[in-house]
Amino acid sequence: MKSEVEEAVLGRIRPRPPEQQEVLGVAEEIIGAVNLSGRAEAMLVGSVARGTWVRGDRDLDIFMLYDPALPREALEEEGLGLARDVAKRFGTDWREKYAEHPYINATIRGMDVDLVPCYRVASGAEIRSAVDRTPFHTRYIRERIAPFVEDVLLLKQFTKAGGVYGSDQMTEGFAGYLCELLVLHYRGFTPLVEAAARWRPGLFIDLEGHAAKSFDDPMVVIDPVDPKRNVAASVSISKMFAFVELCRGYLAAPSENFFFPPPVAPFTLEEFGVEVARRGTHLFAVSFETPPFIPDVVVPQLRRSLEGMRALLERSGFVVNRAEEAMGEERCLLLFELFSREMPAVVRHIGPPVWSRSNAEKFAGKWRECERFAGPYIEDGRYIVEVERKYTHAADLLASPEVLGVGLGKHVKKAMEKEWVVLEGLECWSPEFAGFLTTFLQKETPLTRVLRARTE
Amino acid sequence: MKSEVEEAVLGRIRPRPPEQQEVLGVAEEIIGAVNLSGRAEAMLVGSVARGTWVRGDRDLDIFMLYDPALPREALEEEGLGLARDVAKRFGTDWREKYAEHPYINATIRGMDVDLVPCYRVASGAEIRSAVDRTPFHTRYIRERIAPFVEDVLLLKQFTKAGGVYGSDQMTEGFAGYLCELLVLHYRGFTPLVEAAARWRPGLFIDLEGHAAKSFDDPMVVIDPVDPKRNVAASVSISKMFAFVELCRGYLAAPSENFFFPPPVAPFTLEEFGVEVARRGTHLFAVSFETPPFIPDVVVPQLRRSLEGMRALLERSGFVVNRAEEAMGEERCLLLFELFSREMPAVVRHIGPPVWSRSNAEKFAGKWRECERFAGPYIEDGRYIVEVERKYTHAADLLASPEVLGVGLGKHVKKAMEKEWVVLEGLECWSPEFAGFLTTFLQKETPLTRVLRARTE
Numbered sequence: 001m002k003s004e005v006e007e008a009v010l011g012r013i014r015p016r017p018p019e020q021q022e023v024l025g026v027a028e029e030i031i032g033a034v035n036l037s038g039r040a041e042a043m044l045v046g047s048v049a050r051g052t053w054v055r056g057d058r059d060l061d062i063f064m065l066y067d068p069a070l071p072r073e074a075l076e077e078e079g080l081g082l083a084r085d086v087a088k089r090f091g092t093d094w095r096e097k098y099a100e101h102p103y104i105n106a107t108i109r110g111m112d113v114d115l116v117p118c119y120r121v122a123s124g125a126e127i128r129s130a131v132d133r134t135p136f137h138t139r140y141i142r143e144r145i146a147p148f149v150e151d152v153l154l155l156k157q158f159t160k161a162g163g164v165y166g167s168d169q170m171t172e173g174f175a176g177y178l179c180e181l182l183v184l185h186y187r188g189f190t191p192l193v194e195a196a197a198r199w200r201p202g203l204f205i206d207l208e209g210h211a212a213k214s215f216d217d218p219m220v221v222i223d224p225v226d227p228k229r230n231v232a233a234s235v236s237i238s239k240m241f242a243f244v245e246l247c248r249g250y251l252a253a254p255s256e257n258f259f260f261p262p263p264v265a266p267f268t269l270e271e272f273g274v275e276v277a278r279r280g281t282h283l284f285a286v287s288f289e290t291p292p293f294i295p296d297v298v299v300p301q302l303r304r305s306l307e308g309m310r311a312l313l314e315r316s317g318f319v320v321n322r323a324e325e326a327m328g329e330e331r332c333l334l335l336f337e338l339f340s341r342e343m344p345a346v347v348r349h350i351g352p353p354v355w356s357r358s359n360a361e362k363f364a365g366k367w368r369e370c371e372r373f374a375g376p377y378i379e380d381g382r383y384i385v386e387v388e389r390k391y392t393h394a395a396d397l398l399a400s401p402e403v404l405g406v407g408l409g410k411h412v413k414k415a416m417e418k419e420w421v422v423l424e425g426l427e428c429w430s431p432e433f434a435g436f437l438t439t440f441l442q443k444e445t446p447l448t449r450v451l452r453a454r455t456e
Numbered sequence: 457m458k459s460e461v462e463e464a465v466l467g468r469i470r471p472r473p474p475e476q477q478e479v480l481g482v483a484e485e486i487i488g489a490v491n492l493s494g495r496a497e498a499m500l501v502g503s504v505a506r507g508t509w510v511r512g513d514r515d516l517d518i519f520m521l522y523d524p525a526l527p528r529e530a531l532e533e534e535g536l537g538l539a540r541d542v543a544k545r546f547g548t549d550w551r552e553k554y555a556e557h558p559y560i561n562a563t564i565r566g567m568d569v570d571l572v573p574c575y576r577v578a579s580g581a582e583i584r585s586a587v588d589r590t591p592f593h594t595r596y597i598r599e600r601i602a603p604f605v606e607d608v609l610l611l612k613q614f615t616k617a618g619g620v621y622g623s624d625q626m627t628e629g630f631a632g633y634l635c636e637l638l639v640l641h642y643r644g645f646t647p648l649v650e651a652a653a654r655w656r657p658g659l660f661i662d663l664e665g666h667a668a669k670s671f672d673d674p675m676v677v678i679d680p681v682d683p684k685r686n687v688a689a690s691v692s693i694s695k696m697f698a699f700v701e702l703c704r705g706y707l708a709a710p711s712e713n714f715f716f717p718p719p720v721a722p723f724t725l726e727e728f729g730v731e732v733a734r735r736g737t738h739l740f741a742v743s744f745e746t747p748p749f750i751p752d753v754v755v756p757q758l759r760r761s762l763e764g765m766r767a768l769l770e771r772s773g774f775v776v777n778r779a780e781e782a783m784g785e786e787r788c789l790l791l792f793e794l795f796s797r798e799m800p801a802v803v804r805h806i807g808p809p810v811w812s813r814s815n816a817e818k819f820a821g822k823w824r825e826c827e828r829f830a831g832p833y834i835e836d837g838r839y840i841v842e843v844e845r846k847y848t849h850a851a852d853l854l855a856s857p858e859v860l861g862v863g864l865g866k867h868v869k870k871a872m873e874k875e876w877v878v879l880e881g882l883e884c885w886s887p888e889f890a891g892f893l894t895t896f897l898q899k900e901t902p903l904t905r906v907l908r909a910r911t912e
Contacts, residue, residue, distance in 0.1 A: 345736035381694070
């Protein structure tokens, strides 16, 4: 039932028996230890629990279910305490991490293990926080997924290769659970791909036919376990259609490239310079220290700050072709590609309609007292004066205090209040951001990249 | 009843008795000659007939009224024949001119005399062409204007000084007849100025209360002699409000400057260069041979061509601050002030929404075969490709054949099909256009100029 290409791909991504044994063995040990403590009931969740994990994924998610009667603080104290014990006992190192609530992440026998306390609630409708839902997800999938495990593996690999896998803020793509639900709904990878080729925004899927809310998102997949939740809320319209495009391309000409894309060699500084010169545009970057928070917190703020600065540039006369954000280990980069880096001394300042007598007289009277290039004059019934432009160089504008007033995210603003640097042209390049800059200059959909690789 | 300023002004613009005698004398002679021929009835029309002519105006308008039964060709043949006879007998030289129909213009005793054949129709509603209305205008005004002659002189001088006098296509201002009607309606210069300070677009004046049609013009003054005609149709909204602004300024601080504006010294080539450099903008002009037609025909075509070229520049990425046209004796100039003279090699080309499957596949498929800088990529749900910009220099665009395709006026297109030149910066300057260029760079309302003169 699977095509030749798909069989070949499965041959590369199915977990091998020794690997399966190892992973499940570690899971069993940890579960045993948690259950033995008598304090919580351990449950293996995630793709390992559902059998839908891809070769090389060494992620274990172990949830520790507690009595819902326990107060939140006690849950955290006990749960984290237990998790730390387990981590110390089995692991080489561990750390506390934060999503909606704290949990422990440990490295155990080379595996990345999340130990997460949650409430054992009676149904999906009674959850106190997102993690309480996970056991229900796991059960729902495990009860249905058996005939479609390989379809899920294919879909995960396909979406990963296309850069649309992952519901984090950076990726804005398909979560693993979403992939499983789509495969269940369409009953396989192939029917899914055929249907997706025809998707339109406003797609609505409701496996249990129980939606209790409406959504504005371009893609809606109602959680079978929670009628008020859209599992596909994380999918941006761009990523939804990058996926649609990939499906169309795959149907037209299937190949392993759709599952294992050729790597993009990042530009060297020299190649970067050549490409920028060829484009004839002007690159500017605002660079500042990365705020000490997880990407899911920082990235949305970077995007908001980016849009704010873009609007500032545009209303100051600098036309922005593209803008993208990048979050590095030490520094963040807000990158702008401008069509013009300099504007003339003159700028128009548009006033009120001339027939609005008191406004008009105030405006004209005021400006006749000021230094100006021309005006007031009347154009299309409004007063116009031509005055000195405040910033004639984009670099000066980006280095000015105006940047702090554009609706920056809270953490971004704090970082910038310490310092920020304006980089221009080749200055924007660094080894850390070489990949980001390369993708920026060669912006193309995942399908375009796959097709280009075929011809090269 | 007139203020000190107004009395002083009147002292300078009232025609003196010797002048009056001379002008009326010549009129009498010509009228006598026409009537003597027995072929037509002569009538003195225009400002001389109404007594509302300003000192130094040496314009005579003599209409020759014919029987409405006469066919148009015979009217023209006879009328022009008679006019030529008169011109040859009394004048030093003469020429045939054209408005709606041909007429004779002659220089007689140093005066500029129009000899115009028209029909003697029974009422304003039965006119065959615009000239047939003129006798009715003359009678209407003569019967009412006596108490307000000096108010009309003041208004004419005020509007001339403010550059808003004249209903021709170039000026887009107030005709003499309109000035007379406004003075009649408001019963004097001062009440008119006080009312005009509060004018709003959609002003509606109907002296005879007989309007038989509605108009979209910003200023509507129904012809007392023709209920379907707006005498103020020629007034552009900019000129209407230049006048409003002057009235407000005059009320706030009356002075003779409102009637006799100080001359504007045109820039020398050097001063022009200094001002352009100061502004930091980029001047470009399209120059071609002036089409052999009167301004009222050529100027609207220049304006249409100007707007067409402006739109071409803007959709090609060159931001236009201002654009103006000038009609010289030999050459016409279409002048553009740009904020940028060069654009980068990259230009965005926006495609269809990705979900429109067949359009999207066609677009993406086509562009993947082409040379391009980046893309196709998806932005806000649409495909975008970045391609080579056709014209990166404004001068090249203005010199290209694209210019011929922008909706040029018929005569402008003909002239440009012969040749046109693109001028840049200082090249735009010439002695003939020095005044035009000076006013362009120092664009300001007439009131602003008056107030500036006061302080200098």
